[in-house]
Amino acid sequence: MVTRLSTFFLRTLREDPADAEVASHRWLVRAGYIRRQAPGIFAWLPLGLRVKAKIEAIIREEMAGAGAYEVHFPALVPRDPYEQSGRWETYGNGIFRLKDRKDADYLLAPTHEELFTLLVKDLYSSYKDLPLAIYQIQDKYRDEARPRAGLLRGREFTMKDAYSFDSTDEGLDASYQAQRDAYERIFTRLGLEYVIVAADNGLMGGARSEEFLHPTPIGEDTFVRSSGGFAANVEAFTTVVPDAIPFDGLPAPVVFDSPNTPTIATLVDHANASLDAPADGEWTAAHTLKNVVLALTHVDGTRELVIVGIPGDRDIDDKRAEVAFAPAAVEAATAEDFERNPLLVKGYIGPWSETGAILGEESATGIRFLLDPRVVDGTSWITGANIDQKHVHSLVAGRDFSTDGYVEVANVRAGDPAPDGSGPVELARGMEIGHVFQLGRFFAETLGLKVLDENGKLVTVTMGSYGIGVTRILAIIAELNNDAKGLMWPPSVAPFDVHVVAAGKDATVFEVAEKLAADLEAAGVDVLYDDRPKVSPGVKFGDAEIIGVPKIVIVGRGAVDGQVELWDRRTGDRETVPIADALAQLTAR
Amino acid sequence: MVTRLSTFFLRTLREDPADAEVASHRWLVRAGYIRRQAPGIFAWLPLGLRVKAKIEAIIREEMAGAGAYEVHFPALVPRDPYEQSGRWETYGNGIFRLKDRKDADYLLAPTHEELFTLLVKDLYSSYKDLPLAIYQIQDKYRDEARPRAGLLRGREFTMKDAYSFDSTDEGLDASYQAQRDAYERIFTRLGLEYVIVAADNGLMGGARSEEFLHPTPIGEDTFVRSSGGFAANVEAFTTVVPDAIPFDGLPAPVVFDSPNTPTIATLVDHANASLDAPADGEWTAAHTLKNVVLALTHVDGTRELVIVGIPGDRDIDDKRAEVAFAPAAVEAATAEDFERNPLLVKGYIGPWSETGAILGEESATGIRFLLDPRVVDGTSWITGANIDQKHVHSLVAGRDFSTDGYVEVANVRAGDPAPDGSGPVELARGMEIGHVFQLGRFFAETLGLKVLDENGKLVTVTMGSYGIGVTRILAIIAELNNDAKGLMWPPSVAPFDVHVVAAGKDATVFEVAEKLAADLEAAGVDVLYDDRPKVSPGVKFGDAEIIGVPKIVIVGRGAVDGQVELWDRRTGDRETVPIADALAQLTAR
Incomplete structure (x- = not known):
């Protein structure tokens, strides 16, 4: 069904929102994609929801391709599992806590490792049931001290979080690789360039941890890479230790x-x-x-x-x-x-x-x-x-003083040698777009998730954790795809495929535009049709630019001669073509 | 992609859950659709999520057909709008309240009238912007005193809530009718018989209020209907007032x-x-x-x-x-x-x-x-x-005593006259499956939602409210569609269209089943394929019965002769047919 701007729920704004610190926030609000409800908490308007749905659809397809099945946990969860894992304490005031009418403690889950672990414990009992990969796309909560940058650091946000369950380390490696491959496909389809960097593997004791970063000078994270292929975020960079020097002949202090x-x-x-x-x-x-x-x-x-x-x-x-x-x-x-x-x-x-x-x-x-x-x-x-x-x-050192231990806290500098011997590193900036890591046995051990192995012995399951911030990704795509006039979506996530503008007052203009919109929609193209009868072409063009659908068709004066104009939102190129050519071009796959 | 039971995340259970009071709860847990996380709070497993997604897709299509656009509000919302409407107080302890790290008050929204109203106020200003219908499908929260009956009365539940905005009463009537029509289409597609009954219009002062009830003896609501077409829930039934009797000649007390x-x-x-x-x-x-x-x-x-x-x-x-x-x-x-x-x-x-x-x-x-x-x-x-x-x-009465007012609190009985003169009523039981009602101007008045009318005068907007409990509907469908062996889904919401069972040990069985599953899937049929290699046919049949996919194909001994068995889950009928016939029959639309 063609979406008509005359009835669509949309109002583009002329002014930047007062609290917008970054381009994505500014444009997503001005173009009518989101609307702030409280600090770090947003409502999604129809345009925003369409983009979000497209990102989620891509993730779902690739998760299915990686053999992961979708589940959905509640956002409101009881304290007990988080008490068992110790996180009820360690989260500090970074989470939202509440009580029900019976005074029982609950939290709004910032992440669900405990519940995933307990669910599998609840239902599975044998190595034959594994490997298993399950995921959810779900709204999560963090009580950020300083929610900011619009969707980039919100308090209510949508995550895809997947977990793998294996009875052996080799199994975990394979599960990890399957998710890592899926992530590469996802970011490619989203049109997001990425670098996979070694990341700190945290306190869980797992072996591998990698972040997907989008390299951009406006990124908030610094990472390190060598021309020989090494890449790590600064937290995970390890210093190359020089050889010790003999004390012989060294002067006294x-x-x-x-x-x-x-x-x-x-x-x-x-x-x-x-x-x-x-x-x-x-x-x-x-x-x-x-x-x-x-x-x-x-x-x-x-x-x-x-x-x-x-x-x-x-x-x-x-x-x-x-x-x-x-x-x-x-x-x-x-x-x-x-x-x-x-x-x-x-x-x-x-x-x-x-x-x-x-x-x-x-x-x-x-x-x-x-x-x-x-x-x-x-x-x-x-x-x-x-x-x-x-x-x-x-x-x-070693002669006149000793140490209680070594610690990696000094800054990394361009020219420092990469730990894998692949040459000197350079520093770059990026935005985190995904994280895959091996949790190992921490949660399974803590919560008692064991299965019988081939020999009938109970073994503790080993887990992987794979996360993508859906709403964060959406904001990053917006952050990277805008100009002075508004948004410019990559085709894979644009709210519509084509924006048809009826630019004129003649009945012919509206008739031709109406038919073109209907024909495109019939061919499986998502069309936003600006059919507003009393709005000037200038206002309509401005709205088309701010909304950012990649392909715009202007149906104007040429309509009587069977001509329309194709307008590429990103390049700004305009080209007058016969209607049939426009239809053929816009429906080509 | 064919879903294979060998890897699918599913475990059917032999025992009823201890806390299951109703059939839907019992079967949804035993068949692996949902899993309890806390009182009235459930996790959705892959089967359950598929059914939920199918119900949501039907609702989305019909909402689009009714000209409503989808938005999405946060679950975590600030106190202020609810303070303004007075509901922060009147909700009492029926909602979840919490504070953030800055001690600001929030609630987990049980419903979003205030935020819908404020959003429209924020963006719209003229009668020309109306009518508008917007809706969301969203997880809501109520701190029920006694969460029970599984999904039928939960504390976290999914609702479709739509609101219409009009500048005139006639506009509201038209918007109301469009949603009411959409509800009829939705319930028809869901295979849910319904009765539309007059309902109490509450305190909001709106004119019309109707509930969609599914008539069933196991319903929790009582309603009243006459053979002449009157239907109302008992709360909305109005007593026919008999004529007064002259005092003349009446004996003294x-x-x-x-x-x-x-x-x-x-x-x-x-x-x-x-x-x-x-x-x-x-x-x-x-x-x-x-x-x-x-x-x-x-x-x-x-x-x-x-x-x-x-x-x-x-x-x-x-x-x-x-x-x-x-x-x-x-x-x-x-x-x-x-x-x-x-x-x-x-x-x-x-x-x-x-x-x-x-x-x-x-x-x-x-x-x-x-x-x-x-x-x-x-x-x-x-x-x-x-x-x-x-x-x-x-x-x-009237001679020896007077009254401070009349009140409708006496029970309604079969045989009482319908208020519209359509004859005596009978009482029946039903389950509420939807509610459409005219909110009128309560929220718009309270929160200041006004638009300029044709004459440039500010008028208060009038609203309608239209709700369907998605997870409740799912439970009701399960409640109405099960037998002693498990669930039996209507085709429109079944988690899969066809369940293919490889019943045997021969390689031919698995080859034929594999090909049939792939051919069905290629024809757009959602297939669950029981490819488990070491599970007996009996166990597989039992799982097929409990899961409740409407059409089952058994690929067994006959496979070598090109024969399979079609098994109708609801009727229990089995029929042996050539594979090509099975394929044709199962892909027929």
């Missing part, structure tokens, strides 16, 4: 006065002014060891200070630190932390261990000293002496 | 001793034993006036007692009383109520008014005396004297 040099920059200047030049020319930040005090808040609420030593030419990367210390939350130590620990001499902190400062007068306990993996034995550093206004040079 | 006659039955016995017989033979309950004390709880929390006088051969109908006194809640007066009001002489209560008992020694205030509409002026009654152990006879 020397403490020196370094007044007013609390920063790496002032320290380097001081070194070049007062110390002998190093073999490689002059002292740089790379010769210094920067000791940063971080404060961890553990899941049980306790606060722990740690000192991390990294080369002075690098900084702590917040996302890498977050992953490195998870599930503890990490932040810079506060002025209060320093006050409470007078042995921490701000600006002059040196290598430190739980048994106390290796330099300095007294020992302190309870503060771990961790190192960047580059600080291998035999490397020599200028660093703090743990004494106010004093530093030390020729301090050798 | 006489108070008489009536020890130990606190009930109508004892009073009638006493009357027949001690009074002269009436003109029509003997005293019956119909000659008595029963005065019932009810306690109303108003929205503001205050409690009010009222006395209702109804003919002694009728009872208070709870549903009619609920509607008559809404939005106040109504219940029988408690022992405490009687204690607090010593003038209420239990078992001997007579006509009463706010200015006090018309009989009895003292006056009481604050208790309204209401009457059944049949108690017209000139009717003569035996009733309580408001004095312990005393009644009165020949007490004439």
Whole structure:
């Protein structure tokens, strides 16, 4: 059935919404696709719902192709399964919690691993029942601290989440690959270029974790790639550890006065002014060891200070630190932390261990000293002496100080070697569009999902998790496909295939447009027909541009001579053609 | 793509679920369509989701046919619009409420009138934009006190709710009719026989309100119909008021001793034993006036007692009383109520008014005396004297007592005259499957939805509301279509069109079945293929019966001779036919 603009529920807006931070939000609201109801919560108008349905249809087809079956869990779920997995606690205030009239606890599920696991436990019992892949397309909830960017970070959002269940690791690998392949097909069909990057595999203990990122300078995520094919997000990048250097012949450490040099920059200047030049020319930040005090808040609420030593030419990367210390939350130590620990001499902190400062007068306990993996034995550093206004040079790792462990928190830089030996990396930005990862046995173990194996023995099932944010994808496609005049949808997800505009007042114009719309629809083309009788062609063209259907047909003055104009929304090209040619061209598959 | 039982996510169960009260719940769980997650909250398994999708597709097609456009509101909605309409309060503890991390109030919407109204207000401003019909198919929430009967009364459930917007009453009538017509088509396609009954139009002040009921003896609702075409649910039935009787010549009231006659039955016995017989033979309950004390709880929390006088051969109908006194809640007066009001002489209560008992020694205030509409002026009654152990006879309405108003709370009985003069009614039972009603201007007035009319004047929009419970409909269809062996779906909503069973061990069986399944699927038939290699034919037949796909094809021993068996799930008929005939028969449209 042809959709007519004269009755369609749509109102395009001339003004940007006041709260729109990004192009997708601005255009989706202005073009009448979505409407804000509360922070991070939107209503879907008919245009928006059509695009969403097209994305969901593509996902459903590819999920079926990967042998996954669709299920649907409630959004309102009881506390108990999340209590068992520990997530009722660890979610903190990031989820919506509520009570029913009997005072029982519920949450609005941000994700359903627990319920998927329990459902399979409920119904299946043998390795013969596996492999199994099931998925849902469902509205999820997160009580974001700062919902923003329209649909990109909402509080109510639609996800496709799939889970695989296998009795063996090899089975999981195969299930994982099937979903990964399906994701490649999905993003190709959606017209979304992607890079598959290694991702942190989190706390679940699974082996593989990969993100699908759309590379774009406006992306919110940074990733790393080499020309030799390596790709990872910065959280998952692992440092290439240099060989250790023999201690033989290395000079002994020397403490020196370094007044007013609390920063790496002032320290380097001081070194070049007062110390002998190093073999490689002059002292740089790379010769210094920067000791940063971080404060961890553990899941049980306790606060722990740690000192991390990294080369002075690098900084702590917040996302890498977050992953490195998870599930503890990490932040810079506060002025209060320093006050409470007078042995921490701000600006002059040196290598430190739980048994106390290796330099300095007294020992302190309870503060771990961790190192960047580059600080291998035999490397020599200028660093703090743990004494106010004093530093030390020729301090050798492994000889003069040791560590409580190594930690990947220093930032990754262009030129750093890829861990797989495929050459130096470059940094790029991208938007996360999908995530596939091996959960392993965490949930199955916790919730008791076991099956009998071939030998009649109970084995714990191993799981994979595969997610796509449907509404997020829609916003990303909008974000990448707009210009100064409005949206420009890729054909695979456009709300309509063709937008027919009756541009004129003559009865012929409307007759021809009406027939063309009907003929297109009869040929299986989704048509939006602008049949509004008293709206000027200019307004109609503006609406066509803002709505963003890829192919527009203008039925105007030429209609009496059997001519219409084909207008490509993306290129702006217009071409006058006979009606029959237009029909043939627009119905060609 | 052929769905194969060897990999499909399904486990049929041998045992009834412990909490199943009704057949639909029992079979939907046992056949693997749904799975309980919490009281009144279910997960949908692949079979269930397929049926749900088929019902939704039919609804979508008919909504489009009625010119309605699909939108989608969030389930999680802010308090403010519901505060404005007053429903945040009136919902009481019937809804789920929650707070976000900023302590803002939200609810899980049980219905979205407010948001539909505000959306249209937000975007539309002229009568030219109307009429408009928009709808959603969405998961809704009610914190039912006693979720029960599986999907029939759940706490999370899927509804199609449509709303129409018009600038005139005539427009509303046309929009209402379009939706009503669409509902008729929907229920016809779903194979659900229906009766359209007049319903109470509630508090919104709209003019028309009709329910679609499926007539069935197992229905939870009672409705009333005449052979002349009248149909109404009991709440909406209006009593035919008899003509008043002239007072001339009616005997004067006489108070008489009536020890130990606190009930109508004892009073009638006493009357027949001690009074002269009436003109029509003997005293019956119909000659008595029963005065019932009810306690109303108003929205503001205050409690009010009222006395209702109804003919002694009728009872208070709870549903009619609920509607008559809404939005106040109504219940029988408690022992405490009687204690607090010593003038209420239990078992001997007579006509009463706010200015006090018309009989009895003292006056009481604050208790309204209401009457059944049949108690017209000139009717003569035996009733309580408001004095312990005393009644009165020949007490004439309008002469000896008056009323504070008439109220429709007495039960409706078979044989009562239909209010439209179409003859005596009969009572029947049914299940509500849809509701269309004219909301009128309540929400538009409350939330300020006005448009400019033809003369440039602001007029308040008038709305209609049209609802179908999708998951409830699914349960009702299951409730009506099962036998001792399982489900038997109507073709329009069956999860698959054809269930092919490979029944045997020969390779030929599987080859033939495989080809048949593929050929059917290629012809556009949805096929469930039981390809499980090591499952006995008996188990496969049992699963086919419990799943309830209407047409089953058994590929067994005859396969080598090119024969298969067609099995009709509903009739149980089996017929052996050549494969080509089976294919032709099953693909015939």
